[in-house]
Amino acid sequence: MNYKVEELMPVVARLADKYTSKESTSISYDTAQQLMEAVWYCIRECEGEKRDSLLEGAQIGCMTAYEEGYRIALNKVLTAKELYHQIAVGFDDFGCRNYRETIIKGMPVFFTKYDVRFEPQNQILTLDYPVLNLNLEKKGIDLILEYLEKTAYEQKFLKYFSRRGVMRLLEQRCMDYRELYLDNICEPVLLRGAACLAAETVVYKLKLEEEDVVAAKEYFMTEPTVRQMSNSKENSMKQLERKLEVLYDVLERNIMKEDYKGIFRSCAHEAAVRLNSNVQLL
Structure with a gap:
């Protein structure tokens, strides 16, 4: 009009x-x-x-x-x-x-x-x-209505996991997370959940044993093939992002079920950048 x-x-x-x-x-x-x-x-x-x-x-x-x-x-x-x-x-x-x-x-x-x-x-x-x-x-x-809809969606997703597991993960990210953590809680949970899937260990607890960390790093940090070597850094990042997209979507689809919206894949790019610069984020 x-x-x-x-x-x-x-x-x-x-x-x-x-x-x-x-x-x-x-x-x-x-x-x-x-x-x-x-x-x-x-x-x-x-x-x-x-x-x-x-x-x-x-x-x-x-x-x-x-x-x-x-x-x-x-x-x-x-x-x-x-x-x-x-x-x-x-x-x-x-x-x-x-x-x-x-x-x-x-x-x-x-x-x-x-x-x-x-x-x-x-x-x-x-x-x-x-x-x-x-x-x-x-x-x-x-804006407020969309914010609340996304809050409700994220709450349902987060409540699938062990509450203690989520809090332990946040504490690992920020020692005084209760007062100082200002980021979204789903982001580290998604990354840890993806790592658990990659290591083929229980996702619910969000806990990685030493051997699980090794397995997850091997899965995510696979070197590019010979064919990709001409632009290995860029291809390696794209490969990592694609892996995260798939695992994020698996997590969201299996946890949210009929409420699934397919929105968490968009977080894969930023997670790939962070993980590529600091693998300890796993």
Whole structure:
């Protein structure tokens, strides 16, 4: 839907009336910009929905698009709130302060302060705990809802493993991980799980004996063939990345089952770079 600025202005003006409760005829430039962004946000929400009530390919009125988008955003808030309550009931931070504070302390602030009508583009939170594959181009409730969906997905994945095994692995990565660990927890778990598969040992415990470490290193650090020697470093990295992609996908598929989304393969490249520079990460 393409609207000209002059088509948006009546919508912004009506929103400004609500913002000031019609007690003022003027608002600041910053407030006007905020309200304009709010209108655009809701219109984009409407564009993102395929609804029978909207004629496909037809240009609906700007006010209608805005109100429909507002309703869609409001429903997303209700969906996100329900999902958050489901996550909070069984949430496990594995002792990681950053994870706990982001989800348990931070997220309720969003639902308290989020303004669907006047500033839906503002997600309020900095989301300090990084979930995997989050689309940071999204804003407002769209970003929060995706963040919560990925949090729920990661929680289910992590709970497959021994809780003590996950915590022991985090402690190996960062001695004072409870206070200082700021990265995603799934990343080291995926790498260790892949190493367990490579060493043909039990995955659930995330534990590698000395002989398992040797077996995993041999599997991952296979030298390139003679045919690859012309560009051995690059080919070796690609080979390592492909191996990790396969094992990450096996882990995700077997653990998530009907909820499988195939998103963890994207972590293989960064893991390959880190593993290639520090094999002790296994």
